[in-house]
Amino acid sequence: MDNNKLLKLFIEAGQLKRIKRTGWAMKNIPCPESVADHSFRTSFIALILGAMLELDVEKLLKMSLLHDLPEIITGDITPHCGIPVTEKYEKEKNAIKKINDIFPDNNLSIVDIWEEYENRNSPEARLLKNIDKLEMAIQAFEYQKQYPEIDLEEFINNAKMNINDPAILSIFKALTRQITEQRFSSPDFECCQ
Numbered sequence: 001m002d003n004n005k006l007l008k009l010f011i012e013a014g015q016l017k018r019i020k021r022t023g024w025a026m027k028n029i030p031c032p033e034s035v036a037d038h039s040f041r042t043s044f045i046a047l048i049l050g051a052m053l054e055l056d057v058e059k060l061l062k063m064s065l066l067h068d069l070p071e072i073i074t075g076d077i078t079p080h081c082g083i084p085v086t087e088k089y090e091k092e093k094n095a096i097k098k099i100n101d102i103f104p105d106n107n108l109s110i111v112d113i114w115e116e117y118e119n120r121n122s123p124e125a126r127l128l129k130n131i132d133k134l135e136m137a138i139q140a141f142e143y144q145k146q147y148p149e150i151d152l153e154e155f156i157n158n159a160k161m162n163i164n165d166p167a168i169l170s171i172f173k174a175l176t177r178q179i180t181e182q183r184f185s186s187p188d189f190e191c192c193q
Contacts, residue, residue, distance in 0.1 A: 022076040060124045063117045070095035130168035133159040
């Protein structure tokens with residue numbers, strides 16, 4: 001085990017805590033979530049729903065934790081950045097290959113996991129893509145409640161157009177009902193600020 005290589009990898013991954021999600025930044029959300037923030041809730045949702053749907057939860061969590069890792073190098077590229085989808089894919093693929101070179105153990109090919117997700121080559125990958133959109137919609141809903149003067153409808157519409165898994169669609173519909181009713185039930189616990 002090469003501790004220096006491991007440390008470099010851990011430090012690189014930590015950069016995702018400082019990369020703000022571009023869509024929220026472009027909408028002038030004060031202190032927008034980081035890519036790491038998004039990845040955490042996406043992973044949490046994947047853990048819960050993967051088990052409920054009897055999918056390979058370990059694979060789902062690996063994909064979830066790695067799906068935005070290229071953004072360490074590329075940044076968070078959105079459709080509003082003006083970069084064609086194929087170019088974005090190539091930039092991110094090159095980035096994930098560079099990051100893979102840092103891995104001390106090549107038995108875990110993050111390139112293969114990332115490509116499986118990107119190409120939706122498994123039930124887990126297809127579910128995770130839907131979870132990714134659901135998480136974005138939930139975040140939009142939370143920001144909309146916090147900043148009602150900022151129009152975030154495009155994020156809800158994007159999720160609506162891209163969610164096609166029945167289980168995720170059902171949860172998304174529950175979210176849109178809350179949006180329509182202008183209700184948001186707060187958790188039973190207090191969060192630290």
